[in-house]
Amino acid sequence: MNQIGVIGMAVMGRNLALNIADHNYQVAIYNRTTKVTDEITKEFPILKGYQNLEDFVSSLEKPRKIILMVKAGEPVDLVLDQLTKLVEAGDIIMDGGNSNFHDTKRRYEAMAALKINYLGVGISGGEEGARFGPAIMPGGSATTYKQVAPILEAIAAKVDNRPCVSYIGDNGAGHYVKMVHNGIEYADMQIIAESYSLLKHLGKLDNEALAQVYDNWNQGELQSYLIEITAKIFQRKEADGYLVDKVLDKAAQKGTGLWTVASSLDQAVNASMIAEAVYARIMSSQKDLRVAASQLLENKETSITLPDNFVELVRQALYVAKIISYAQGFDLLTSAAKAHNWELNLSEIALNFRGGCIIRAKFLNRIAEAYLDDANLKNLILAPTFLETLNDYLPALRTIVSLGALSGISLPVFSNALSYFDGLTTANSNANLIQAQRDFFGAHTVERNDMPGVYHYEWE
Secondary structure: OEOEEEEOOOHHHHHHHHHHHHOOOOEEEEOOOHHHHHHHHHHOOOOEEOOOHHHHHHOEOOOOEEEEOOOOOHHHHHHHHHHOOOOOOOOEEEEOOOOOHHHHHHHHHHHHHOOOEEEEEEEEOHHHHHHHOOEEEEEOOHHHHHHHHHHHHHHOOEEOOEEOEOOOEOOOHHHHHHHHHHHHHHHHHHHHHHHHHHHHHHOOOOHHHHHHHHHHHOOOOOOEHHHHHHHHHOOOEEOOEEHHHHOOOOOOOOOHHHHHHHHHHHOOOOOHHHHHHHHHHHHHHOHHHHHHHHHHOOOOOOOOOOOOOHHHHHHHHHHHHHHHHHHHHHHHHHHHHHHHOOOOOHHHHHHHOOOOOOOOEOOHHHHHHHHHHOOOOOOHHHOHHHHHHHHHHHHHHHHHHHHHHHHOOOOHHHHHHHHHHHHHOOOOOOHHHHHHHHHHHHOOOEEOOOOOOEEOOOOO
16 A cells, blocks of 8 residues: 555656655655656656546555645645545545645635545745755644654755754644745845846946855855855856846746735735835836836936945845845734634744745744744844844945935835834834824824824814
8 A cells, every 4th residue: 555645746746756755655646647647657666656546545545645736726626626535534635735825724624524634735945845855834733744744754854853844833824834935935036136136237246256246145144045046047158148147037926925915914914025026026027118118218327436345235235134024924924823823833933944945044043043032022123133133234234225226226125124124113103194194084083192092183
């Protein structure tokens, strides 16, 4: 009998199945297109392929353990509809795709009614992570997780001998944390791209110099997977030049960033850096409009002199922006835990993010320590471990945002990081005027700072 089955043999599903087989588990595979199954089992005999779903399910030892690696949305529901006719009470189905957590919650309840155990399992790391060790975020019943924990811990990435997987929380929590991971990823990628704009267009660094800069940064406190691959991207050459210069400046997206922003609005949490990163991708997709606007509208630049330590200032600004983007993401997780009655261990989540996933970075150790020291931390920016860095590096962020504005370089996420920080550290804001305006035109009432209660005034 096979110990586990994987449905969906696109790259992620195939690589995950091979990863599981590498750890001495007997793995059954099934794909809707039987030709794909045949090709994979021929190339990788370690996997046992099945032509129909009935034989696939029958080949699994009980309680059956099945991982779905199919496209999020309706395809998951279609597969579940077929599976529920074949599996039994007590069997375990895990959705390893990028499903919306609302869908996961709905499916969890539907499966529970049939006494089928259901886990929404966020998996991050791309093709390489799936094959050799991803970060894994399982949500659902803790009892169900314990039954599959040995498999998931075996295949997960390892950092300091610790698997990058742990039980995240109840129904929907796993996919929610994966969604926020992707939201942070959007912001992280955008601030790196903005640093590239500054270094290339203001600093006049060529690709060889850019590769060296990012490689140097990856040796220090900015060490991360995204900085590492950025350095490698600038080194890739073709016969007639560097590949990066031939890549069209239109960035696609699959929706998880948008879901993160929507959730932040639902929960009234400021995740504006993530939102700006999503909008930046939308702006990038409007290539024709941008080209036309660049020819018709004047972009008046101011003549500026760069400081001698310009590259270092960009590095410091990038680090500060990175801290703030993670602060927004973890703030969203804190709010979601209350909204959905999840007991999220933010320290463990930060530790899980250290390996396998796309946002893995050295400074996640500091985030883990911050939440270990204070599980009720109101905002990551307030953590003692980051206060000194923020105070030291904030002038660099102010300088970089100013230089970008004066030189006509769009820095939406850098600028937002600064606005967020300044807003968070403003004890007395301008919202008193907004409250007065709302009361003026709509009788929405105001609160006062000199006495309790709610009031309406005739302002004219």
